[in-house]
Amino acid sequence: MGLREAVGRFVFDGAVVGLGGQNIGRCAMATVHEIIRQGKRDLTLVGCNLSISMDLLVGADLVRRCEGGSGNLERFGSTFCWRRKVQSGEIEMEDFSHLGMVSRFLAGEMGLPFMPTKSLLGSDILVHKAPSTVKKYEIIENPWNPGEAVVLLPALNPDVSIIHVQKSDSMGNVIIGGFTTHEPEMVRASRNTIVTCEEIIESRQIRSDPERTTLPHIYISAVVHQPWGAHPTSTYRYYDFDAEHLRFYQECARAGGEQVKAYLDRFVFGSESFQDYLEKVGGKERLLQLEKAMKRLCASKGENP
């Protein structure tokens, strides 16, 4: 299945979309581009740290609501499209903490209606909620320690999650390298998951070392081979983030309006595929620099390839 077909089949208007990656690492950018090209709208985006993948979808006016722990690109600044539209009230943001969000995915993956947490207590995260939220949380008393408050958070089961990973076989047995953030819980909680990957490996390789598999195929709806699919964010052991392009995107996003439109026109709508986009951001030469930068980082630490 190609990315076009996968997005066509599993992402729909109004869907709750789980975003993999975090900050400047392993955001599923190729799939985000395809969602924008297909104009899937009224999306609710969920994740822990919502980063450039979220901001681009918000910039393309496809988002109604976000639920997450944070929106930012750390040292590269805010997620500016998101910030602007939250400030203007054009989109709503439902705030949790990162542990709160992963707890909600944990409930979702375990088939439970809610998950307790001891975070959030006493904070304004429990005081305020987004306009369309019906019931953000419940506080109950710990039955084993009367008088002690415990927060319950509702399970979150995305309609579809999108993640970019290092390796998968064609069945969808996925290997994530480096940090996995909230992805294992989010994916197992999702009704469908679209995976893009740097490499398709043989199932034989998966089955000869099954402890290594991060997510088995039963959770995966589509696997698409898309090298560099996280650009301009990094993929651990494959390539570093592209600071230059990130800065360029941030300039556009901060300016907003025409500049965001121009970015989208040039890089997303103006590209037939993610391959086209990669050519536009510098092609082979630029990509090899990013690859080298990562290899250098890994080699200097004597890491396995």
Next chain:
Amino acid sequence: MGLREAVGRFVFDGAVVGLGGQNIGRCAMATVHEIIRQGKRDLTLVGCNLSISMDLLVGADLVRRCEGGSGNLERFGSTFCWRRKVQSGEIEMEDFSHLGMVSRFLAGEMGLPFMPTKSLLGSDILVHKAPSTVKKYEIIENPWNPGEAVVLLPALNPDVSIIHVQKSDSMGNVIIGGFTTHEPEMVRASRNTIVTCEEIIESRQIRSDPERTTLPHIYISAVVHQPWGAHPTSTYRYYDFDAEHLRFYQECARAGGEQVKAYLDRFVFGSESFQDYLEKVGGKERLLQLEKAMKRLCASKGENP
């Protein structure tokens, strides 16, 4: 730290002891022998499937209570010492399901007071409880679906867990091969954990492939190099279970009384260390057969070593 010191330091009379392994795989038998030699008593044993490690401790009269999902050795039969003493009321058993138990460890490892589950509802597991249990569970209504019952189970944080694994470095960065059962949750929930392992590997090896680490050192109190430490149960990729010795143990356990005492005298009290025991059960020759049996199984499937 040797096993003698580790058990002396972390296992105490009245302790709640988490048992790793399951059925005929990776039971921490070397540590169990040492606990018996040191006569730590009034133990509460917890785990999912409680198997020969539990039965031997019960046979040695060191156990007051068990909490688990099952007591048996599958095709090798019941855990006979346990069965006899539960029937006579000499020890108490608090019954949960396996998911119930791992949910309790999950609460424990997450620093939560309880964990919801949708198992157990309607069953007699919620009707009956062991005499000394104060509050086995609570049923609440799902705040997001009024009228729907959800079970809450109390967190379980063992005083000390004992596991036998394939590899660890000397800091306690542990690699478990094959199934991990309830061990990740149980160990992370425990105040202390004693690890015995087939191989001590270099920390460099751990740190060059950190996705492989099952449990990082922050959860581990003591690591002891003890090859064959799970005998007569199996250690995946190292040696198969010893059906002959298991059958012999089961005969003694089924007979009870003098025969259990004789087993303990000969194999546990009569051994200075687990090395002595290994000599008694057949020494190098027997062990190499078990190793060969496992290698044959792995090789036939083209597995990585």
Next chain:
Amino acid sequence: MTVGLTRSEHGSYDLDELMIIEAARHIRNGDVVMVGTGLPMVATTLAMKTHAPELVAVIESGPIDPIIMQTPISVSDPRAMHEAARLGSLREVLGCVLQRGLVDIGFIGGAQIDQFGNINSTVIGDYRSPKVRLPGSGGANDIACHARRLLIIVSHEKRRFPLKCDYVTSPGYLNGPGARQRAGLKVLTPTITVVTNLVVMETDAETGLFCVTKLMPGVDLDAVYGNTGFRPGVASTLEEVAPPSDRDLETLREEVDPDGVYVKRGKSH
């Protein structure tokens, strides 16, 4: 080798063999199958090697989608782990697959099965002072709560089929229609199928009671009634269990259980 078996020749296979083969038929290709050891593993392995090569076995100790070559004797047997797609944890299997609602069919067993498909694997007699203490739930309660279809393979003996279990370890329809919903269970009307050496019985989703749907060759309803502690209903379309194919018998005897550890053999073998 057994060739051209017909109804009248069923002496050439044993009903214990047909019981396994009939159970295996309930597994559909592509099903996610929650399986323990013993006869369920034999039936699952047989299905995998015959009509359901794409079934996904999940085993509670952690293996997801292993390729089972030879029947393992334990859920912690290395034989249950080979060439898995993932070797994980009990939480992943019982939590993120089973309780998550992804299991199509789960096997359970027990010492007592009552008219509502409730199962006891905990105690015979009183819980506090049991006559016989049995192993307990293991994952059985979880499977009975969360799998959409339940499959029980058991030798047909009267004491195994009491009107009411001494202790309900694993919920069937509890005390009747609507009881699962009232209890809070998520799967409201599981299909519970018992395959014995006499009969195939299935719970009726409306009454929660067992109905005989098929009889083993040569077995009549009286034999079932005489060996069952409750009176099961009878399906309007009562059938006879189809005899085993050559391939089923051969695969069972030569690949799945070559040493005859689990299944009694028919005479012709």
Next chain:
Amino acid sequence: MTVGLTRSEHGSYDLDELMIIEAARHIRNGDVVMVGTGLPMVATTLAMKTHAPELVAVIESGPIDPIIMQTPISVSDPRAMHEAARLGSLREVLGCVLQRGLVDIGFIGGAQIDQFGNINSTVIGDYRSPKVRLPGSGGANDIACHARRLLIIVSHEKRRFPLKCDYVTSPGYLNGPGARQRAGLKVLTPTITVVTNLVVMETDAETGLFCVTKLMPGVDLDAVYGNTGFRPGVASTLEEVAPPSDRDLETLREEVDPDGVYVKRGKSH
């Protein structure tokens, strides 16, 4: 290289450098340190390379005990992952380490810090129609709830220290003594330490209010009062922040932040 610094020579280092160095001193060898990026990562890396080689850093995206060679710019930066003891998940770090109660010291930051050590990183102005929407909690709320000690490194500006936060993202002592317990938090009296370029302030466990414990060289209390929106108490043993050692300054400048990305340099460099 800077040699033989004394109080009067503190022009040869910058107070921004001393702020980092002083913060690093609060990390003890062996501490489990929950750290994000930016200045906290700089201070942690410095501590690791000087007096606390056995500190165990945990980073919310999944790394446990990485060896940090060069300051990473993001929690998802590969530079935050190298030679970790374990590369895991957010749940493992925020759930099984932090909420589990294993973190000795956690860093947080925010746009506003009030007199009770509450922190705002969510909005300036009204939540529903914010003047400025900030990133939100991230893991900060979790850290503030569960770490035994909290460390905040921040440039001292009056607007950062209001009497009351516009929005409490991360709980300090909330509205005063006992409030954390009433709210249900598990850590009742965390030590909250703010290190700025003017001052070190620490919450008093009895009142929940900040007290000045140390002043930066050349800074007096009036400078603190003038730049703080609330009036902190003063510790009975008010000290001056010790000047940096040669080793601290060298390590910071040459190994931790060699490109001067994070920390302003003193003149002598």
